[in-house]
């Protein structure tokens with residue numbers, strides 16, 4: 001049995017209420033590294049591992065980033081003084097942006113405030129409409145629309161460009177060109193071309209994907225080839241951020257990049273201000289470009305598949321529910337979360353800080369714990385009838401990580417808003433092609449045929 005199959009089997013076993021809270025999985029261990037690997041799958045266990053930072057650290061992410069991009073860090077990392085600087089930068093920049101747009105805050109975290117989300121929604125609608133205006137011409141020719149590449153990843157890139165403010169590098173690096181060429185020879189259908197904005201979105205995605213695989217896909221040690229690939233693809237993306245920070249006048253006025261430059265005088269004592277700001281911009285750009293495009297494609301792939309029909313949701317039903325103006329933002333967020341719950345396959349890794357006993361299991365400092373968000377999102381103890389689509393704001397969704405504590409997903413309001421607007425905007429403009437199926441390339445959505453509607 002492959003390690004992947006063993007992991008899935010352990011995930012199923014651990015959902016039994018009588019099962020232990022963690023199970024060791026040697027198939028994920030590495031003979032050359034003296035580290036044990038445990039798996040958590042039950043909703044309560046996964047939540048505990050994600051929230052109990054005094055037991056489980058995020059230093060694994062720091063170490064993996066340091067291997068390939070020295071000095072670069074994510075907020076998803078150890079909660080040390082440098083992370084505190086990045087958090088303060090993000091909050092100061094957010095406050096600067098909010099002051100310009102004067103949102104209603106209503107006691108919510110600023111990035112969840114209605115004023116902020118309305119601003120994101122308006123930009124998302126504008127970007128969606130402008131992409132759909134171009135795709136509309138296909139109604140006459142009958143040429144298919146690739147929902148994943150030409151809509152989901154493109155809108156994600158354009159949103160990143162507008163709200164974070166970082167452009168793709170002027171010229172795609174040679175290695176990126178080779179990867180795209182490789183994809184074009186292996187995949188049927190239209191070639192991806194590295195020109196125009198679609199080309200920029202493809203290039204940036206290819207530049208960020210290996211690094212995400214290295215940081216979020218590694219449990220013990222990543223192959224040296226993946227490390228080299230991550231270094232060579234992500235390095236130029238960081239250079240583009242340095243360049244953008246040095247020429248902030250080229251970024252959109254209301255972008256995070258402009259805000260970070262504007263609030264810099266508030267950080268007089270921080271000598272590495274730009275290096276930390278660069279990490280913030282890099283992390284948020286990656287999350288937007290990669291996670292939103294991927295999640296949007298997967299949600300569409302699910303809603304257009306027999307599995308979606310079996311769960312009780314199809315594409316038209318999804319569009320209609322998200323378009324329902326009588327529903328609240330909480331209801332719409334629950335619909336997006338429910339789709340992520342049914343489609344998502346994410347896993348996170350934590351490192352045990354000290355020798356200890358956790359909920360009856362003996363752990364050693366350095367042990368890794370893999371938390372299966374996908375299994376926990378189908379735990380019948382937390383989600384009655386887990387295979388059915390039953391959007392409900394009171395359900396304990398953990399699709400975007402911990403629900404409380406220092407590592408709550410910063411971008412969830414941004415993500416849910418963009419995904420809702422992107423799906424609603426397709427109404428009457430593009431629709432699933434008959435028998436459409438989501439296909440992947442290198443683990444990411446690559447094609448989902450849609451057709452342009454005749455107006």
Ligand code: HEM
Nearest residue numbers: 075076284287288295348399400401407408409410411415
């Ligand atoms: C469907 C979309 C998204 C999903 C499923 C998602 C998921 C997650 C998950 C699982 C975590 C926790 C990681 C961990 O604890 O190991 C997280 C954290 C985070 N996310 Fe998201 N995310 C999404 C969109 C975004 C977007 C669009 C942004 C940025 C604009 C973003 C920014 C962040 C940041 C900065 C953190 C780290 C929080 C911290 O540790 O301080 N996310 N997200």
